[in-house]
Amino acid sequence: MAKEPVRVLVTGAAGQIGYALVPMIARGVMLGPDQPVILHMLDIPPAAEALNGVKMELVDAAFPLLKGVVATTDVVEACTGVNVAVMVGGFPRKEGMERKDVMSKNVSIYKSQASALEKHAAANCKVLVVANPANTNALILKEFAPSIPEKNITCLTRLDHNRALGQISERLSIQVSDVKNVIIWGNHSSSQYPDVNHATVKTPAGEKPVRELVKDDEWLNAEFITTVQQRGAAIIKARKLSSALSAASSACDHIRDWVLGTPEGTWVSMGVYSDGSYNVPAGLIYSFPVTCQNGEWKIVQGLSIDEFSRKKLDLTADELSEEKALAYSCLS
Numbered sequence: 128m129a130k131e132p133v134r135v136l137v138t139g140a141a142g143q144i145g146y147a148l149v150p151m152i153a154r155g156v157m158l159g160p161d162q163p164v165i166l167h168m169l170d171i172p173p174a175a176e177a178l179n180g181v182k183m184e185l186v187d188a189a190f191p192l193l194k195g196v197v198a199t200t201d202v203v204e205a206c207t208g209v210n211v212a213v214m215v216g217g218f219p220r221k222e223g224m225e226r227k228d229v230m231s232k233n234v235s236i237y238k239s240q241a242s243a244l245e246k247h248a249a250a251n252c253k254v255l256v257v258a259n260p261a262n263t264n265a266l267i268l269k270e271f272a273p274s275i276p277e278k279n280i281t282c283l284t285r286l287d288h289n290r291a292l293g294q295i296s297e298r299l300s301i302q303v304s305d306v307k308n309v310i311i312w313g314n315h316s317s318s319q320y321p322d323v324n325h326a327t328v329k330t331p332a333g334e335k336p337v338r339e340l341v342k343d344d345e346w347l348n349a350e351f352i353t354t355v356q357q358r359g360a361a362i363i364k365a366r367k368l369s370s371a372l373s374a375a376s377s378a379c380d381h382i383r384d385w386v387l388g389t390p391e392g393t394w395v396s397m398g399v400y401s402d403g404s405y406n407v408p409a410g411l412i413y414s415f416p417v418t419c420q421n422g423e424w425k426i427v428q429g430l431s432i433d434e435f436s437r438k439k440l441d442l443t444a445d446e447l448s449e450e451k452a453l454a455y456s457c458l459s
């Protein structure tokens with residue numbers, strides 16, 4: 128029997144990530160090739176005409192899995208009955224800005240959209256915040272939607288995770304699909320810590336540690352880390368626009384693994400509500416290594432953290448605590 132359609136909300140759907148993301152969802156990249164979807168697309172009134180143009184293109188593309196499209200500037204209509212909410216709406220960073228520079232505009236959006244989701248989304252709706260500052264927007268959404276379980280509110284650091292996989296595969300001239308278990312700790316910002324201490328590569332002789340194959344700790348402890356931390360800025364410099372296709376693709380990876388599960392022996396990075404694991408202060412949305420099963424994520428426990436890593440985990444946690452305070456000051 129055919130599956131019931133899943134309703135997927137994309138906010139900021141007339142923007143550049145939205146334009147890359149909605150066809151991926153309609154093709155089954157996010158929820159699987161046999162899962163029908165109904166897209167709910169929200170944008171603000173100045174973008175209404177462009178949003179309607181995106182709707183026209185979705186109709187024209189005749190996606191077999193796409194069972195309906197709601198294109199609206201009304202947040203209640205957009206949120207009603209949605210099972211998955213991908214929150215992309217907001218103001219992107221421009222060249223020379225840090226992500227926290229876009230804080231005040233974006234956190235107030237997330238405060239008001241929190242209530243709409245809480246009141247109108249389907250029970251157990253899974254929320255992914257993409258718009259920056261992603262961790263802090265997600266935290267504000269969580270705090271202003273107290274009836275949504277905290278396990279249902281996440282932010283995107285899968286793009287950083289995928290960037291780390293990409294850098295290792297380029298360095299070793301191997302397939303990116305043969306690298307796994309990198310970790311992005313902390314904030315989706317330049318303070319994030321891309322950690323390869325537990326990452327492995329599939330080789331004809333079995334799985335080998337990334338460190339053993341790269342044989343260059345100096346590169347792994349310095350240039351590799353800054354390249355991943357600064358990749359968003361490098362894309363902005365090159366394109367004069369922030370990353371879009373890679374962000375959209377990573378958002379699909381994030382939701383797909385959350386809903387359908389991570390492969391055995393593999394973890395991914397997700398920004399989730401900290402429970403104090405790895406001595407990260409509770410009450411922050413912080414990126415951890417997670418595995419997913421039956422639609423639930425779980426922080427991978429028991430990984431060894433050396434002194435070098437400890438400092439980096441703490442530094443990015445400190446930045447998130449500062450952002451949290453700044454967000455509240457913007458809202459007051």
Ligand SMILES: NC(=O)c1ccc[n+]([C@@H]2O[C@H](COP(=O)([O-])OP(=O)(O)OC[C@H]3O[C@@H](n4cnc5c(N)ncnc54)[C@H](O)[C@@H]3O)[C@@H](O)[C@H]2O)c1
Nearest residue numbers: 139141142143144170216217218219257258259283286374
């Ligand atoms: N977490 C990540 O990995 C990651 C990666 C790339 C970009 N981003 C962030 O994603 C966001 C979107 O980037 P983009 O390049 O698509 O930007 P964009 O400006 O092209 O699109 C944003 C869209 O959001 C809309 N919007 C603004 N306020 C809104 C509101 N209140 N409700 C609904 N829609 C609203 C705008 O009209 C616009 O169409 C930015 O904040 C960007 O920094 C995050």
Ligand SMILES: O=C(O)C[C@H](O)C(=O)O
Nearest residue numbers: 220226259359360369370
């Ligand atoms: O860097 C940005 O502001 C855009 C985005 O968060 C990215 O990482 O590409």
